[in-house]
Amino acid sequence: MSDPNRDPLAERTAASEQVFDGVMLKVWRDAVVLPDGSKGVREYIRHPGAVVVVALLDDDRLIFERQFRYPLGRAFLELPAGKIDAGEDIRACAIRELREETGFEARTWQHVGVMHPCIGYSDERIEIFLASGLTHVGHALDDGEFLEVLELPVREVEALIRSGEITDAKTITAFYRALPFIGAAART
Structure with a gap:
């Protein structure tokens, strides 16, 4: 498994905000810095497993x-x-x-x-x-x-x-x- 600090494809979190807090699912929206230095947005669900x-x-x-x-x-x-x-x-x-x-x-x-x-x-x-x-x-x-x-x-x-x-x-x-x-x- 690659180290995210050394992985050339890794994205770095610049800011993070929770946009929905449900009973089981938590939705987040993060601003990220992409591998080439440009900016992007990632929306994702945090799940307890x-x-x-x-x-x-x-x-x-x-x-x-x-x-x-x-x-x-x-x-x-x-x-x-x-x-x-x-x-x-x-x-x-x-x-x-x-x-x-x-x-x-x-x-x-x-x-x-x-x-x-x-x-x-x-x-x-x-x-x-x-x-x-x-x-x-x-x-x-x-x-x-x-x-x-x-x-x-x-x-x-x-x-x-x-x-x-x-x-x-x-x-x-x-x-x-x-x-x-x-x-x-x-x-x-």
Whole structure:
């Protein structure tokens, strides 16, 4: 990774102002000095970060959710995910989100990596976890949270991605990042 102080493409912040302070999203507008010394404006969203969980059942099916997403006006198939609370450990967040949304707890947790879903307009990062050794203990959905929990075979997930039925970027990225760890048995 390059050092922003030495990167010839780096932009330097000259001024920064918050233009919107929402419940979760914070919008900023910065004046920047571009690599050639000219000036520019950057508008972006500050996001607290999130986790996504690839939850693997013993029979090689994955836990999915079907959830309505208001900005696009329809339900999507997604892996369990959620926002990191201020000061919260990322693994603790993954454990909490899996339990709250799906009712499952996992014996084994593995951090698979991180993704940045919206690099052109947000600092959001999504930490990817693989959870296995699942036990169903009952969900504890947040107030105002409505979703369906499904169990999908790995091969079916791949087919749904290829057919365009699964289009959620965090789900597609997390699935393919975790796939090598799931093992060949799950793909047969």
